[in-house]
Amino acid sequence: MLTLTAGAALGVAGCGTSDVLGSDSGSHRRKRHGNDKPHVKLIGDGSTSDSGPQPHQPKPERLEPGQIPPQFVVFSWDGAGELDNGLFSRFRKIAKDHNAAMTFFLSGIYCLPESKKSLYQPPKNPVGASDIGYLTDDHVRATIEQVRLAWLEGHEIGTHFNGHFCGGSGSVANWTSADWRSEIDQAVGFVTKWKTNTGFKDMEPLPFDYRKELIGGRTPCLLGQDNLLPVAKQLGWRYDASSPGGLQTWPHKKMGVWNFPLQSIPFPGHSFQVLSMDYNMLANQSQNATKSDPANYPGWRQQARDAYLAGFQRAYDTNRAPMFIGNHFEQWNGGIYMDAVEEALKRMSEKKDVRLVSFRQFTDWLEAQDPKVLSKLCGIGVGEEPTGGWKAYLTA
Template sequence: MRDFSRRGAIGLGLGAAAAMGITGCGSADGPDQGNPGPKKNEAGAGGGTVKPGKPEVRLIGDGSTADTGPQPHQPPAPVPLQPGETPPQFVVFSWDGAGEIGNGLFPRFLKLAKDHGAGMTFFLSGLYLLPESKKDLYRPPNNPVGASDIGYLKDENVRNTLKCVREAWLDGHEIGTHFNGHFCGGSGSVGKWTPEDWQSEIDQAVSFVTNWRTNTGFTDLEPLPFDYRKELTGSRTPCLLGQDNLLPTAQKLGWRYDSSSPGGLQQWPVKRGGLWDLPLQSMPFPGHSFEVLSMDYNILANQSKNTTRGAPSNYPAWRSQATASYLGGFKRAYETNRAPLFIGNHFEEWNGGIYMDAVEEALKGMADKKDVRLVSFRQFADWLDVQNPKVLDKLRTLGPGQSPTGGWATYLTGV
């Protein structure tokens, strides 16, 4: 699995996005309206405060980020399952890279989430907030200075990414990390990194997020409304590589989960290295005897053999197959063991944008069902943390597609 950010973009362009009513993040009705960012002298090394017609915020560092208080639009505090209670059906939609690269997909899915009351996780690549003119600031482990396998965004797209990330957090979504250079092959692959390498990569990712104002010179944008060092509690590694050596570093940093395992099953999760292990999962793949990993690129790889531009005549069938796969995975869990479903995505228009359409249709097909909770990884971890460990142990005994003996009214009674 690879991240093809900025490559192979076809299908829905900016004009088409505007025609669909997608005007970008921080537009006329967005959180940036009438609120320019702090002036340079308002954000010294010790922080400061600014009152732009909203509740007071505490600027952090150079004013790239700010403490604005509790995150809005969070679900009620989780409570333990009661004896005989049916577990909720959790679904997590997550996004690798999470850059607004000019195709209107970030705002499109922010709107979709808002329309359906969904929480999501956006795994932000730190390099998406670093201008290419400052790429020498990035010193990737075991790779040349400034190297990156996903490239750098244009300055205008760095600006748009900042606006979208800000809006996402204010809408209640989680901002995780997808790290920086996305190295998947050769001697510098993340699969060969040590815990110390991961520490360096994380420190740099955090630095790019918390110092974007200095690095970009942008003075007309508001700060990101969160303390990223406290906000960051989980990740997904490039190409799902290197988790074993990441976990000791993540645990030391106090992270709560990781979503880098490939090939997980639709079962209730366990902890690895002190963190919740929340993997991408195998799910039904209509028309095949094998299952497919719950990520857009993995469906693409099986449909068009790793190329992002297959024959357009196949797009309608492939779109339907992708949608059916997501909904098949959902149905299998929803009607049996209620294991959470984790879906990974990229803001890309591979094969004419069919995977984005499939994700949207799948979310719509799940959102209105009883007991369904569309949440972020962090919100799901919150729920896991308050459950009776014995209840979770019993839930884990149910395999993919396995229903509780006697039904939920009796299965968890007396645990």
């Protein structure tokens, strides 16, 4: 979680396309045919399994000369735990109703009972420490079930790591690459050994091999990316979504990994822009207060929704840069941010050529494109239209 105010942006290297690769899976969702369950091969203690290719992953299409790019939008969720508010299941249904795929960044300790917290050895922090709470056993059970269903519906399961340390000497901002490797190994371990750690022997395994499924994440508070990226590259991760304050332009690679930042978008009623995340709306509206005067809620809800829609429309009408939105399953300020993002998603889905995808699916699409075409896309600035129109610009 990071607050963005006037003019904040992250300086990064320009578009890099020399190492773009081809791929065989998904730019947007595709219906799965048949009802037969795939053969399942259990992995390890049976917490995870290999059930074959993930459903609803269509083959990406390479742009034809002069073709207007689709408008990609990625809705992603930090933490991704299921509590009594039922927000995980709520947004699974919303996604299904609007043919959307999303990315759920799972916090590893959400698969670990608090009674076993001594198993977590966070870098630069005491054993078992965490700046986010451990879930109750019932909520651990519900989270594992939601993750299983989400993957079967075509959504991506990434990582939000574990303890969410944002302040003090133990902050992830101060972690070394070795620290990040330890954190990742532990996060994967908690997800792949939940049956051993919870004793929930009556539950079905997760239908994927998490070590293969995991190709990207978002760091706590968008901190520590520089020391994370060498580890991400070593592990074969394909993207990272931890940069703050990115511009609404086509993405580039950073240290050999696709860099998908949260973006600066117009903030209605203000001269500055806001980061495309619910927490940053909250920070600017209520100065970080999660329970404010309810009289403000209707106006704030509309302002948050309109910020998302303004960012979307700016890209849609001009450079067609992908839009990246980050959120949390939280009922801050009466749940207005959940309502705002739901309404924004619905309105975006009604537009022609819109693809509501996961980061994995968007990465697949990028890597299926001609590197020269990606280079041309990267050359269009925020709010700029292609010189001479799309047909001329992408045909030359």
